[in-house]
Amino acid sequence: MKTKLIICLLFFANLSIAQKTELVSLKNTEQFVIESEFYKDEPFTVQVCLPKAYDNTRKYPVVYLLDADKSIGMAKEIADWLTFGREIQDIIIVGISYNKDDNTWWINRSRDFVPTKDTLSAFGKRWSKAGGAVNFLNFVQMDLIPEIENKFNIDTTNTGIIGFSFGGLFAAYTMFTRPELFDNYIIISPGLVWDNCLVCKLENDFYNSGKILDKKAFISISSEDSKDLIIEPTITLVDSLKSRKYKGFDLIYEFYENETHFSGYPRALTTGLKRIYGK
Numbered sequence: 001m002k003t004k005l006i007i008c009l010l011f012f013a014n015l016s017i018a019q020k021t022e023l024v025s026l027k028n029t030e031q032f033v034i035e036s037e038f039y040k041d042e043p044f045t046v047q048v049c050l051p052k053a054y055d056n057t058r059k060y061p062v063v064y065l066l067d068a069d070k071s072i073g074m075a076k077e078i079a080d081w082l083t084f085g086r087e088i089q090d091i092i093i094v095g096i097s098y099n100k101d102d103n104t105w106w107i108n109r110s111r112d113f114v115p116t117k118d119t120l121s122a123f124g125k126r127w128s129k130a131g132g133a134v135n136f137l138n139f140v141q142m143d144l145i146p147e148i149e150n151k152f153n154i155d156t157t158n159t160g161i162i163g164f165s166f167g168g169l170f171a172a173y174t175m176f177t178r179p180e181l182f183d184n185y186i187i188i189s190p191g192l193v194w195d196n197c198l199v200c201k202l203e204n205d206f207y208n209s210g211k212i213l214d215k216k217a218f219i220s221i222s223s224e225d226s227k228d229l230i231i232e233p234t235i236t237l238v239d240s241l242k243s244r245k246y247k248g249f250d251l252i253y254e255f256y257e258n259e260t261h262f263s264g265y266p267r268a269l270t271t272g273l274k275r276i277y278g279k
Contacts, residue, residue: 028052034144045099049075049094061095063093063186064161066162075269109166113170117130159182159262161174171186176206188272191224192237219254220268223259
């Protein structure tokens with residue numbers, strides 16, 4: 001009888017401890033929900049990672065992070081380590097997330113990061129929701145950026161975006177369609193094959209229009225990325241950018257041996273932050 005009583009007490013003690021368990025939170029991070037006319041009944045969750053010694057009298061560079069559902073923790077901690085080591089300046093990272101299940105994130109990112117529909121290629125047919133990048137850009141430009149600039153001390157002359165895979169496609173697309181939005185681009189293993197390398201065509205049109213590309217761009221791919229989907233179209237874009245000699249354009253390109261599509265991401269994110277925001 002005494003043994004049963006002890007077991008019951010231990011069970012309820014453990015249950016009490018389990019009930020007090022709290023979700024892990026990131027230090028110096030604020031989170032809020034933002035609604036938009038561009039996404040009826042689909043609010044975004046915005047996660048803002050502030051420097052450790054955030055000072056209301058200073059203005060900070062800001063970088064907007066796509067795929068924050070999967071990447072906000074990694075990006076914040078990498079930035080924190082680099083800041084701790086005095087390898088980069090203090091920056092604010094703004095993560096854009098759906099804050100739902102993985103399947104929703106997976107579908108919505110193809111909807112929001114991909115600029116057109118592609119019903120001709122086998123790859124394009126896999127993404128039936130694709131084609132909403134303009135809508136997402138409208139949300140970023142008209143809703144998100146003004147909200148961030150209203151809430152935090154932002155250096156509006158030093159803004160950036162980080163995109164990986166489809167997010168990299170979106171970042172590259174943005175550079176040639178709404179270049180006024182960002183000053184810096186970290187583009188990692190971008191899916192530039194989309195729509196027969198639409199971004200390459202946009203870059204060519206941009207150049208022929210005589211526009212100025214006074215930007216800083218870090219572009220990387222990995223040796224184990226898909227040759228057809230990522231490596232070849234990215235090299236085509238990089239070669240074109242190198243040949244243009246845009247005034248004021250600073251291009252940093254890296255190719256990572258022995259890295260996969262996914263293992264190359266944190267490596268490129270670390271290097272990209274150092275090259276773009278280094279002291």
